[in-house]
Amino acid sequence: MAGHSHWAGIKHKKGRADKERSKIFSKLSREITVAAKLGDKDPDMNPRLRTAIQAAKQANMPKDNILRAINKSELSDEKNYENLRYEGFGPYNVALIIETLTDNKNRSASSIRTVLQKNGGRLGETGSTSHLFNEHGIIHVNKKNMNEDQIFEIATNSGALDCLSFDSYHEIIAKKEDFYKIKSKVENKIVDLMYSGIEWRPSIFLNLEGEKKEKIFELLNLLDELEDVQKVYANINLEKNNI
Secondary structure: OOOOOEHHHHHHHHOOOHHHHHHHHHHHHHHHHHHHHHOOOOHHHOHHHHHHHHHHHHOOOOHHHHHHHHHHOOOOOOOOOEEEEEEEEOHHHOEEEEEEEEOOHHHHHHHHHHHHHHOOOEEOOOOOOHHHEEEEEEEEEEOOOOOHHHHHHHHHHHOOOEEEEOOOEEEEEEEHHHHHHHHHHHHOOOOOOOEEEEEEEEOOOEOOOHHHHHHHHHHHHHHHOOOOEEEEEEOEOOOOOOO
């Protein structure tokens, strides 16, 4: 998928050590708990929770962990988390969007700012990079489960922005506000999606090579490892050559 911009999504495909996998599960659990707390505990009645559970399953999170995360939403002493977006730049003027789920926005801002400053980047104001991206709903369907005619028919009839086919999967791109509607129509045809979520897709991709690209990868890794960070997006082609 040339031009993919979601760093965590790329890393999940590569496999993780136990310590890193535990960190992934912790972030996924937090999203499940918050989604369940803000809406219905039944994923069929709560699109955000359903998407969070699907992401957990895609990361091979055990069923017991998922159930514990849902049940945790009922605890009265559970922390109050909020979704916050930070924008900034890495070296070589690479634009970044960093999404967090945090109970302490001062901690989140400070930790992100420190990582950026130590690695040739800087934190920007709200709107400093988001104008370089478009927020879309993304759905991936395994080609084994649906052929091109079927996926294009769903995409066309449901008002999707685009439908593309790659080596092993189809990708539907939707407006953010149409994401759950289109996703439901796909799920009526197939239960297990390869991936679904809201992403920031760059309007124009930067192509970096060699040491420059490795430096960006190192920065993205450091940001992704922060406790409060859920997703990191960059306007570079992450999957070109050595990904």
